[in-house]
Amino acid sequence: MQSVEVDAERVIREITPVLDRSRHKGQAGNIAVIGGCREYTGAPYFAAISALKIGADLSHVFCTKDAAPVIKSYSSELIVHPVLEESYSVREEDKKNISSKVLAEVGKWLERFDCLVIGPGLGRDPFLLDCVSEIIRHARKSNIPIVIDGDGLFLVTNHLELVSGYALAVLTPNVNEYKRLVQKVLSSEVNNEDPVEQVLTLSKQIGGVTILRKGKSDLISDGDTVKSVSIYGSPRRCGGQGDILSGSVAVFLSWARQHIEAAGPDSYLSSKNPAVLGSIAGSAMMRKAASLAFSNKKRSTVTGDIIECLGKSLEDICPAGSCSL
Amino acid sequence: MQSVEVDAERVIREITPVLDRSRHKGQAGNIAVIGGCREYTGAPYFAAISALKIGADLSHVFCTKDAAPVIKSYSSELIVHPVLEESYSVREEDKKNISSKVLAEVGKWLERFDCLVIGPGLGRDPFLLDCVSEIIRHARKSNIPIVIDGDGLFLVTNHLELVSGYALAVLTPNVNEYKRLVQKVLSSEVNNEDPVEQVLTLSKQIGGVTILRKGKSDLISDGDTVKSVSIYGSPRRCGGQGDILSGSVAVFLSWARQHIEAAGPDSYLSSKNPAVLGSIAGSAMMRKAASLAFSNKKRSTVTGDIIECLGKSLEDICPAGSCSL
Numbered sequence: 001m002q003s004v005e006v007d008a009e010r011v012i013r014e015i016t017p018v019l020d021r022s023r024h025k026g027q028a029g030n031i032a033v034i035g036g037c038r039e040y041t042g043a044p045y046f047a048a049i050s051a052l053k054i055g056a057d058l059s060h061v062f063c064t065k066d067a068a069p070v071i072k073s074y075s076s077e078l079i080v081h082p083v084l085e086e087s088y089s090v091r092e093e094d095k096k097n098i099s100s101k102v103l104a105e106v107g108k109w110l111e112r113f114d115c116l117v118i119g120p121g122l123g124r125d126p127f128l129l130d131c132v133s134e135i136i137r138h139a140r141k142s143n144i145p146i147v148i149d150g151d152g153l154f155l156v157t158n159h160l161e162l163v164s165g166y167a168l169a170v171l172t173p174n175v176n177e178y179k180r181l182v183q184k185v186l187s188s189e190v191n192n193e194d195p196v197e198q199v200l201t202l203s204k205q206i207g208g209v210t211i212l213r214k215g216k217s218d219l220i221s222d223g224d225t226v227k228s229v230s231i232y233g234s235p236r237r238c239g240g241q242g243d244i245l246s247g248s249v250a251v252f253l254s255w256a257r258q259h260i261e262a263a264g265p266d267s268y269l270s271s272k273n274p275a276v277l278g279s280i281a282g283s284a285m286m287r288k289a290a291s292l293a294f295s296n297k298k299r300s301t302v303t304g305d306i307i308e309c310l311g312k313s314l315e316d317i318c319p320a321g322s323c324s325l
Numbered sequence: 326m327q328s329v330e331v332d333a334e335r336v337i338r339e340i341t342p343v344l345d346r347s348r349h350k351g352q353a354g355n356i357a358v359i360g361g362c363r364e365y366t367g368a369p370y371f372a373a374i375s376a377l378k379i380g381a382d383l384s385h386v387f388c389t390k391d392a393a394p395v396i397k398s399y400s401s402e403l404i405v406h407p408v409l410e411e412s413y414s415v416r417e418e419d420k421k422n423i424s425s426k427v428l429a430e431v432g433k434w435l436e437r438f439d440c441l442v443i444g445p446g447l448g449r450d451p452f453l454l455d456c457v458s459e460i461i462r463h464a465r466k467s468n469i470p471i472v473i474d475g476d477g478l479f480l481v482t483n484h485l486e487l488v489s490g491y492a493l494a495v496l497t498p499n500v501n502e503y504k505r506l507v508q509k510v511l512s513s514e515v516n517n518e519d520p521v522e523q524v525l526t527l528s529k530q531i532g533g534v535t536i537l538r539k540g541k542s543d544l545i546s547d548g549d550t551v552k553s554v555s556i557y558g559s560p561r562r563c564g565g566q567g568d569i570l571s572g573s574v575a576v577f578l579s580w581a582r583q584h585i586e587a588a589g590p591d592s593y594l595s596s597k598n599p600a601v602l603g604s605i606a607g608s609a610m611m612r613k614a615a616s617l618a619f620s621n622k623k624r625s626t627v628t629g630d631i632i633e634c635l636g637k638s639l640e641d642i643c644p645a646g647s648c649s650l
Contacts, residue, residue, distance in 0.1 A: 016624075019560035019561065019624070020560055021541045021558060021559075021560045022541050023560065023562055024499065024500045024540075024562055025499065025500075025562040025563075025564055025566075026562070027562065028562060052563060052625075052627050053625040053627070054624070054625070055561075055624035055625065056563075057562045057563050057564055058563075058564045069391075069394065069395050072366050072367075072395045073395055073398040073399070075367075075629075076366065076367035076370045076371065076399050076565075076628075076629065077367060077563075077564075077565065077627045077628060077629060078367065079364070079365065079367065079564070080364075080366075081364055082363060082364075310625055311622055311623060311624065311625025311626075312625075314623075314624055314625065315623045315624065315625075319623070320560075320619075320623040320624045321623075
């Protein structure tokens with residue numbers, strides 16, 4: 001099977017909402033990142049700030065108590081909730097109680113979010129991952145889309161039932177995460193001869209969850225079709241780019257969903273998968289910003305430089321000036 | 326009834342004090358923001374730094390112990406007092422004592438302030454809100470103007486007696502906050518057919534408190550008149566813009582009050598309401614800065630970008646070069 005290089009810029013133009021002064025706060029997207037622990041604080045920040053720079057109105061982070069002051073200090077633009085707990089701070093006999101408390105804290109916010117990003121800087125603490133499993137179950141019940149990356153993929157690869165069959169889930173594995181996923185789901189090794197067929201089979205096997213396989217070309221499949229995005233891109237591989245991607249996909253997925261819903265059931269759009277459209281748009285946006293940053297900063301490009309290029313990248317493709325003022 | 330689009334730039338020019346080298350620190354305004362808790366730290370920062378960027382000499386934040394180091398880390402320009410307490414850190418039997426302590430801490434500063442901004446990132450902890458109610462009572466006794474936004478509006482909507490009849494109070498509701506206020510005070514729904522009449526009635530009903538209803542056009546009423554401000558503005562609705570507005574209104578209200586007092590009782594100015602003038606000026610200033618930031622950053626505009634445009638916006642309208650050096 002052949003993948004089809006998709007016109008990603010056209011997708012971005014189609015799903016990005018027109019800006020209009022009569023809109024109010026929240027309508028362009030309210031995103032939450034679940035991640036950030038004692039060890040990792042950069043990743044959830046990158047994902048959450050990228051969502052704002054793409055154009056979401058509000059961006060939240062749910063992280064551990066230790067991580068919160070640090071993530072807050074990176075940017076006053078984010079709303080950071082210090083609610084998650086790791087094993088080292090919890091006594092065995094308190095686990096059940098604390099787990100319920102964490103879920104209640106996250107739960108009271110959940111319905112307001114247009115998309116969750118699960119995994120950036122999450123860590124692998126078993127108690128924390130158990131709580132996150134519950135959050136995924138809750139989100140799924142409420143039909144809230146989820147983008148899963150990093151340690152979220154570690155969790156989900158070991159508990160496929162969490163996402164299996166959920167059409168509003170996107171997994172964004174890199175080379176190693178993809179390898180583990182293929183081993184687990186297909187009991188085989190990565191096939192670089194026919195990657196298109198394999199990503200299609202993989203997605204089908206997990207019940208049509210959208211997979212965005214990151215690479216030289218990004219491959220995107222929901223088990224029905226496979227699209228590739230090869231435009232732009234950068235040879236620089238500094239850590240954190242995956243976090244930008246996950247935050248961007250979250251925003252575009254929300255926009256695609258709104259766009260499809262607004263078009264109604266009789267529109268040709270009704271057959272489109274918002275998770276695939278969001279993945280295509282997020283992939284292209286990340287690749288364009290990375291390319292722009294690399295042309296300025298070359299080998300010294302870091303993730304923050306790429307984030308600074310998101311605004312111009314989107315503006316080049318889809319000028320806000322064309323919005324009704 | 327028709328609202329009258331007001332010449333907001335003329336109001337700004339009229340009330341902005343002439344800069345003069347013989348003046349000393351504090352004369353251009355000493356503002357305090359009451360807000361900032363474990364969850365929210367960006368909002369009080371935005372309000373307080375905006376007050377400085379408009380031209381206040383000193384800007385304070387009174388927040389919880391958890392929030393203080395984070396808010397301090399955003400800017401070395403602010404004076405941040407870690408004095409508020411939330412229920413989770415207070416034992417039942419200590420509440421009365423701690424409440425008195427909080428009030429004493431805030432109270433010893435209160436008389437120095439030209440205006441308080443109550444609400445940005447305040448949260449909704451009942452114990453904390455009880456303390457803030459006392460702060461409002463104290464401010465009112467001392468005739469200190471107050472601008473109320475965010476969770477402060479949540480508090481005041483449920484305890485209208487806190488502000489009812491206080492001419493130096495400004496409420497700055499957004500769409501949702503306005504809806505709750507109308508439901509509570511007028512026992513009716515928001516009337517979009519005749520918004521001017523409704524905001525007038527609403528203000529009258531709360532005893533002439535000034536209401537700044539934010540929207541595509543901002544509507545401002547003190548129960549006597551209704552003014553609208555429609556100039557400039559931006560279609561971007563990122564969270565935090567309301568905080569810039571509240572900090573800006575606080576400074577302009579202080580300046581308007583000084584200006585009216587200096588003119589004396591025989592001046593035509595003596596009949597003017599400083600809360601209305603401050604609201605008009607703050608609204609226009611925010612809208613101009615947002616418009617300027619949007620023209621640079623488009624969809625990726627965040628609140629910090631707008632704050633960076635406050636200085637140029639004010640300078641465009643009312644050049645400091647024309648002040649007597």
